Amino acid sequence: MKIILAFDSFKGSISAAEAVEAARCGVQKVYPEATIVGLPLADGGEGTVAALSHYLSTTRVSCSVHDPLMRPITASYARSIDGRTAIIEMAATAGLPLLRNDERNPLKTTTFGVGEMMLSALNSGCRNLKIAIGGSATNDAGMGMLAALGAHFYNANDEELLPIGENLEQIARVDTSALTPFTDVQLDVICDVTNPLFGVKGAAYVYAPQKGASPEAVERLDSGLRHFSRFFSVNPYEVGTGAAGGLGYALKTLGANLCRGVDVVLEASQLTSHLHNAHLVITGEGSIDSQTLNGKLPFGVLQCALRQGVKVAAFAGRIKDIDPLLAAGFSSIRSINPPDEPIAVSMQTGVAKRNLQTAISDYLETYPL
Structure with a gap:
């Protein structure tokens, strides 16, 4: 089984590289034998x-x-x-x-x-x-x-x-x-x-x-x-x-x-080559909403993956406008933050890493590949 982790940063909280490593831990909890490709990315902004x-x-x-x-x-x-x-x-x-x-x-x-x-x-x-x-x-x-x-x-x-x-x-x-x-x-x-x-x-x-x-x-x-x-x-x-x-x-x-x-960074990361034989792409950043469809990193990842028939799940701290995002092709969009957790707590680096890891492992256990 091959899973690609393609993340931008969660601004003000964790870097793209930290998000990839937290996601890796979440995947390994459910699929310890999976082949995991970690790709820290960006779309022209910070990072x-x-x-x-x-x-x-x-x-x-x-x-x-x-x-x-x-x-x-x-x-x-x-x-x-x-x-x-x-x-x-x-x-x-x-x-x-x-x-x-x-x-x-x-x-x-x-x-x-x-x-x-x-x-x-x-x-x-x-x-x-x-x-x-x-x-x-x-x-x-x-x-x-x-x-x-x-x-x-x-x-x-x-x-x-x-x-x-x-x-x-x-x-x-x-x-x-x-x-x-x-x-x-x-x-x-x-x-x-x-x-x-x-x-x-x-x-x-x-x-x-x-x-x-x-x-x-x-x-x-x-x-x-x-x-x-x-x-x-x-x-x-x-x-x-x-x-x-x-x-x-x-x-x-x-x-x-x-x-x-997003095109410049995805080309440098060779995402298209990594998608060969992949079963799932997990992507995300701090906030995902309708603006994501205007060239933001998760949408760029989605476009590449869909061309090769690989499904994409997205995770973010803040989620809004889910319907147009699902219509664009995301198989799942989930917030990593517990509903009753204060945003000031969720933004803490250690908390954000733990929340992302937990959200991904929960998703994989709920929707096994």
Whole structure:
């Protein structure tokens, strides 16, 4: 019997690798002789560098950068053994977890640190940059990233602007004469959303409230994104330009290719090959709902498995909108949390591991293969 464990992280609780190991224990309790293939995965958000590094030969590189509020920090990225490829996670420098709840305000945050990490990789000789842009605390259209790479933004009084979200609508002139060239660089952007830059489905209206923006701030940010796009030739309605508060758009101005994060990671993990002769795939992440069908990791796993006729069971801490998920092809969707357990307890690492292990063993005992 062959069972594949293909997990994303349970955000704020356990990593993808920890989820795989907890699931392995749950399977072995019921089927101790089973062949188990463990695949820690990601879909372009936090944990993507760790997931890709699990399958590729890389080393970790540390660099001095700035966080979303321009405070100095040390961050790291992965570099291939041959020194040609860098795998960068924007959340390492501009991610929401870097800020306290009372600091979260996309009017004030910047992607400057992302540009600094890119420069570090370029200066070390990398010519293929893979950038995962999920989990951002920003809505600056990548203005900060471009500023770190040498661009300058000025207002109507020809005063240089701080590259933060609230200043997007004040831009009167952009000087890219000193911008780092990307003519000989392959720039692959790994993202997990398909939103355009602005509008009701754009970066500000859909994601800025999650980053601390008030309704008034959302309107200002959306207006700023519209204004920003007038200075560049990239189509703001292109899929993924609204990713990471518009960072996807700015990266496109550098000639980047936008890639669906789940596809990049699944290819690296060779999931399709592992599915041969498999009896079951068990997948999951922290939350599963109707948004899962928009390119999230469990849905990507499901699509691969269904093509080879392998059934998929999904587990999560939070479950919602089960009917469309079952209609999409999941054989079972289960919450790992006991109904009477406080969420603060369920989120604890040790508790989450135990709950996932128990939920999987209970499922396998109820529905034997």
